[in-house]
Amino acid sequence: MLSQQDMLEAERHGKQVRSIYVYEAPVRLWHWINALCMVVLAVTGYFIGKPLPTMPGEASDNFLLGYIRFAHFAAAYIFAIGLLGRVYWAFVGNHHARQIFKLPITNGQWWSEVFFELRWYLFLEKTPKKYVGHNPMAQLMMFFFFTVLAVGMVFTGFALYSEGAGLGTWSDTLFGWVIPALGGSMQVHSLHRLGMWIMMTFVLVHVYAAIREDIMSRQSLISTMISGWRMFKD
């Protein structure tokens, strides 16, 4: 309960706050598990390509790269299974859960709002539009730089994993074809690493845009991914 004083003050400054439930619990849980996986995958992946300085002592006393690779594979499994779960939720969840999987590319209104958002980010629009889910520009970015890229990372990642797992394993059966299709193991390693950098660049933009819009658009973004509720502050 607010004190008498606080209530008066809140009323004086008070603007109506409306809110709507956007992100259901599985989406929110997935988002944060996914974020954690990506951090682990990026860091361990970096050190698989460029390992840490040599460990002293006997080989039998050390298992550093082994542990790093284990963490990478474990996080990769969680990432991939999470992605599968998220696809499932796109079918059974609310319509916001489908946003990052499909683009309304035939909708002219949507495209004009993509360009509106572009102008807003280029400081050419004074006031932002408000959206319950992702704004059209964000949706476009999410689709290509997260959904498509994540699927690409899962395919190249499990293809590389199948090399160690061996011929005839499930990863080889499902993803082994990726290696010759993309021009060989070395090529797939390079593309997988490049994918990591693209993903990390996306993370930079994603985090910045979320913080910025939280402040500038007068609607909640960060807390929405925690509570599920989008607040509109005026």
Add this chain to the structure above:
Amino acid sequence: MTETFYEVLRRQGITRRSFLKFCSLTATSLGLGSAAAPRIAHAMETKPRTPVLWLHGLECTCCSESFIRSAHPLTKDVVLSMLSLDYDDTLMAAAGHQAEAILDEVKKKYKGQYIVAVEGNPPLNEDGMFCIQGGRPFVEKLRETCADAKAIISWGACASYGCVQAAKPNPTRATPVHKVITGKPIINVPGCPPIAEVMTGVVTYMLTFDRIPELDRQGRPKMFYGQRIHDKCYRRGHFDAGQFAEAWDDEGSRKGYCLYKMGCKGPTTYNACSSMRWNGGVSWPVQSGHGCIGCSEEGFWDKGSFYDRVTDIKQFGVESNADTVGLAAAGTVGAAIAAHAAVTALARARQKAGESANSNDKQGEN
């Protein structure tokens, strides 16, 4: 009827004891176990020799050089006699029209029964004029000879993938055999050159079981190309432990640590070097202290330096690797974000100042 292998061997003075030793060693090297040795012996005693036509396109003959050094004491004699090697322009005694006549003869007499072994590849630019044999482009000879073959063996990286003559920009448009010949079983045996025992092993398998060995997605025999160098490398323990040679003359290098950081391509190369080794099992590249260069992988000349782990990606026009590209992208975007945030903050401050001035004005009016 052609002689059986056994008859040929005996005629050349090879004892039955040596013959049986060869059979059991071959069974072992193919990973078939001791029960297969009598079957190999039986096949060699009863089957007529399969005629083999060995063609040479654009190549350096390193496959032949490797093949004739097949290390097991008798193997080189045995295999060269085992096969009815009817045509091989670098090894045969005949020359000129006589030699070329053999091709036609085998083609007619053993239609659908002979094996074509191709070393090197055909260049397709300028109607194949970059490789002329007997006055004709090699690609024509290859097409004609393969038309009635039972199976085709592509020896080495040249025939399997193109190798150095197909490296960018590939001026002669050297093309791997499987992209020129279609509708025939083709066995790719890549490597520059392939291991001698792998070559004789593939041939022996085909003669013994009268079928081609089980192949992987890239047409390579699974029994020799089913695993990477890295999977069977004796330095693998150091890799998992995180112990690396960081320079060619450092302590790690002397201690025989993993050569991963020195650009070893073992983790991306499918071949049998780490288990079968070279020159009769004497040694192999990693054992001699140098990383694998990935010679049995497709386009290995175009996959960046032999001495980098994160190698250059040529698609970007300039030579840069994933880390360079990625750091540049992340750096640029990071700087853009910082600038964007600064402009946002300024614009917002100005707007706020304007707003409060407005509201002050309004209050004044009231």
